[in-house]
Amino acid sequence: MTPEELHKIAETELEAKQQTQHTLCVCMAAGCVSTHSDKVKESLAQQIEKHGLKETCKVKGVGCMGLCMAGPLVAVEQTGALYQMVAPQDAEEIVKNLGKQPVKRLVCDTTQPFFTRQKKIVLENSGVVDSERIEEYIAAKGYEGLLEALTSMNQAEVVEQVSKSGLRGRGGAGFPTGLKWGTVAKARGERKFVICNGDEGDPGAFMDRSVLESDPHRVLEGMAIGGYAVGASQGYIYVRAEYPLAVKRLKDAIKQAERLGLLGHNIFGTTFSFNIEVRLGAGAFVCGEETALIASVEGKRGQPRPRPPFPAERGLWDCPTLINNVETFANIPPIIRNGGEWFAGIGTEKGKGTKVFALAGAVKNTGLIEVPMGISLREIIFEIGGGIPDGKKFKAVQTGGPSGGCIPEQFLDMQVDYDSLAKVGSIMGSGGMIVMDETSCMVDVAKFFMEFCMTESCGKCVPCRVGTKQMHELLSKITDGTATDENLAMLEELCDVVKNTSLCGLGMTAPNPVVSTLRYFRDEYMAHIHDHRCPAGVCKIGKEQLATV
C-alpha cells in the first residue's frame, strides 16, 4: 500500500457514492439487530430490486445511530431523513417514497436535542459508514492519521501530539494518555506490546461494543499509531466473548486491513510493521483491570498483581506494554489528523474532548451519546435524554458502574468531567450512565452492586474476597429490615478497610456505591433500619416478607 493507493481507494469510493441517488442506511449494531434490523435490511433490498431501482439506490448496513430505544433505525444518507421502529413490511413504503416526502408515520425527529446536542468525534463514522467495508472507512479519511504518523512524524512527535491533546484514558481512571505513551516509549525492552482493553465489564455500559461494531477500523488505526509511537510491533485487542458481533467485525476488519497492507509488514513502505490479534475475554469483570487483563491474554486466571511495576514498564510477558481502552484508541486517528491542539480546544480546562456515554435506565431516550466534556448532567438527562418517562421523579444517576457512585439531584448542574465526578463521590468510569427514578431503592441498588463485586472478586486478596461478602450480608440484612445501627457502623467500617487495603481497583472501588448512597440517601438506609420500611417499595420487609414466604 502506498499513499497514492490509499487516496485512490478513497476517490473510487466517493465517486461510486456520487453515482448513487439514494442510500438507505440500516443500523446493524447489536441493539437494532435484536429488534430485527437485519430483516428490515433484507426487505428493503428486495423492494429496491422489485421497483427496478438497483442502479440508483443502495441499501447498506451501518453502525450504531445512537437512539437504540427507537430501533430498528433507517436513515436516508442523501437527505438525512431518519426512520424509527421500522418493520420489514414498511420497506415498500420507504422505497416508494425515496426522492419524495419521507414516510411521515415513521419519521424520527432529528432536530430534537438528542441529535443536535451531541458532538461526535469517536462516533463520527458510527451510523454513517458500512462497518464491514474498509473502503468506506478509508473514504471517510480513515488510515490517514496512520499515514501521517508514519510518513511525516517521528515517534516523539506522535507522543507530543497526544500529550498536547490533553486526552485522558477513557477506561475510567483518566490517566493522561500522552504521559502513558511517553513512558512506554521510553521504557527499555527488546519487545513491546500494545493492548486494547475491550473488556467492557461494567453492567450498563455498551460504548465499546458500539464502537467496535460500528467503526472497528478506527480502533485498529489508533492501535497501530500507538504501536508506532511506543515502538511495538504486536498488538492484542481483548474483547468480551459476550459481544459476538463486535468480535466478528473486528476479525473481519483485521483481515481487510492486512489484505490492503495497512497492518502487517512495512506499512506504507516504511520500516514499521504491526500486527493485531483478537483475544477473547471469558466473562470476568476483574479482567478490565490491566494486570488481570494481561494475565488473561497470557492464558491464565485473570488475577491482578500489585502495581508497581506498571505495565508500561513490565506488562505482557514482562515486556513494556501500552494498554488503553477502546474509546481512547478511537480518539487517536482524528487527533493525529487534526493535531493535538484541535482536540484540546474541545471540552473544558480539565477535561478535553468528548465522552461517549451509554444512557440507560429511567430515561426516555436510551442509547449511545457522545457529548463534549463539561456538559451538565441535567443537559444529558433532561435534554438529550428527554427526561424521566411516565411522569416519575428523578432520584439519582449512577455513573462508573460497580466502581462508581449515585449522584443525587442537587448536583445535576455540575459539569461532567473526571475531577468533578470524583468530587461528588462517583467516577467517570467507562461511560455507563444509569438514570434512576423514585421507584428505585438506593439500598437495593447498593446491594445489587455489592453482589456484583462479590461474585466478580477474583479471590486473591483477603479484604476484597471476604470483605465484599460480609458487606453484601450486611446490606441484605438492611433490605430485609433486620439490621441494627451496629450493623450499619460495621458496614461503614468495612467500606474503609476494603477501599484502603484491597490489591486492585476492583476491591478499592467496590465500596463506592455504598459510600455514595450512604452520603446522599442515608435517610433511606435509616427507614429500612429504624422503621422497617422501604420508601421506594422495592424491598420486601416485615409483613410483605411474611406474606411471600
Place this chain on the structure above:
Amino acid sequence: MVMNLTKPAMPSDDKRWKIVNATMRRHGHSQHSLIEALHTVQEIFGYLDETALKFVAKSLRVPLSKVYGVATFYNFFTLKPQGEHTCVVCMGTACYIKGAPQILEAIEHIAKIKPGETTPDRKLSVISARCFGSCGLAPAVVFDGEVAAKVTPAAATEKIRRWMNS
C-alpha cells in the same frame, strides 16, 4: 535430557477435535493459547468435559490443575452440558432496575430451575448474565443466541413454555 513428549492423540474419531487442534496450531501450541483453545472446545462441543480438558492440557503442556483453574475462573466456560435451549437473562444494572429480577423469577417459577441449572429433561438451561450491552433496550433476554429487547415476564414465560412443550 531428552524427553519424548509427543502430541497426544485425539480423544476420538470425532472430526471436531481437528478444529480444536487447528486453533492450538494457529497459536503455535503455546501455553498462552489456553483460553483460546477452551473457547474453541466450548463453541463446538457446547461445554468443557474432562476429556477435552485433558486433551488441551497435554497438547499445550499446561498442568491439569492450571487448566481446571482457568476453566472455572471464567464465567463463560461451563463444565456441564447445556440444555437443548438456553435462556440468558441479563442482570446488568439497566435491566435490573427495569425489571429483570421479575423476569428471572417468572422463568424460575415455570421452569423450576435456578440460574446456572438445566432442566432434568435437558430441554432448557437458564443462565443469568452480567450485561451484554443491550442496555438501551432493557430488559434484555437472549433466547438461543438471539437478543430479545424490552422483554416482559409474560413474553419470557410464553417462549419458555413453548420450548418446554415442544
Place this chain on the structure above:
Amino acid sequence: MNPSAQKTLSVKTLQINGKDVSAREDQTILDVARENGVFIPTLCNLDGLTPVGACRLCLVEVKGSRRLLPACITQVQDNMEVSTNTETLVKYRKMILELLFAERNHVCSVCVSNGHCELQAMAQKLGVDHIRYPYLYPKLAVDASHDRFAVDHNRCILCQRCVRVCDEIEGAHTWDVQGRGTASLVITDLNQPWGTSESCTSCGKCVQVCPTGTLFEKGRASGEMTKREFLPYLTLMREERV
C-alpha cells in the same frame, strides 16, 4: 546470587519508622525491615517463593504514596519514609484477620496445627481476641484420599503457598485454585481426589509450607502437626550451584 551481578546493585538509604537504614536496590521493604529487626506481619509470604501480595497484612504507609503498599513486594527507593505500625495499619490488620477467621471454619481446639498455626499465632500477636463479623460457615469437604496427607478446606486461607511451592520448587504444579471469590478452593489436578493425582510426587512440600492445618500429615492428632523449615536450605543450595 551471582557475585558479578551484585556489584552493579546500588545502595539506597531510607527510613523505617523514623530510623535511617540502608538497603540494596533489589530488596523489598520487608527484607530491609527484617534485617533491622522491625516486625511486619505476613501470612501469604514465604522466603523462597515468589511474593504475591495477597494477604494484605504487610501493608505499610509510605510518605507521598496515597495507597498503602505491600512490604513483601514493594522495592526500596531512596529517601523512602516507611511507617510499619501506625494506628490505621494496626486496625486494618486486625480487621483482615477477623475477616479470615469468619470466612471458613477455624476451630483451633480440634485442629492438628493448634499451637503451631501461623494464623493463630498472628491473631495472638496482633491482639485479635474476638471476631465481630458473622461466621459464614461454608460447607467444605475434607479429602483424605492421599496415602500420607490430607486436605481440610475448612482451614484454608487461600495464601497459595502450596500452589507456589509445588510449581516453583517441586516443579509438579499439582495444586492450583479453582473458582473465584469466596468460592475459591485449592485443587489437585482436575479437581480430583488428591490420592488419584497423577502429577503429585508425594514430596510433602505443600504440607510443610501450609501456614494452617489445611494440609497435614495423616495420623496426627489435635495440635500434633509441626512444620519443618526446609525452603531457606533448598533455596540456598540451589543458589550456590549457579
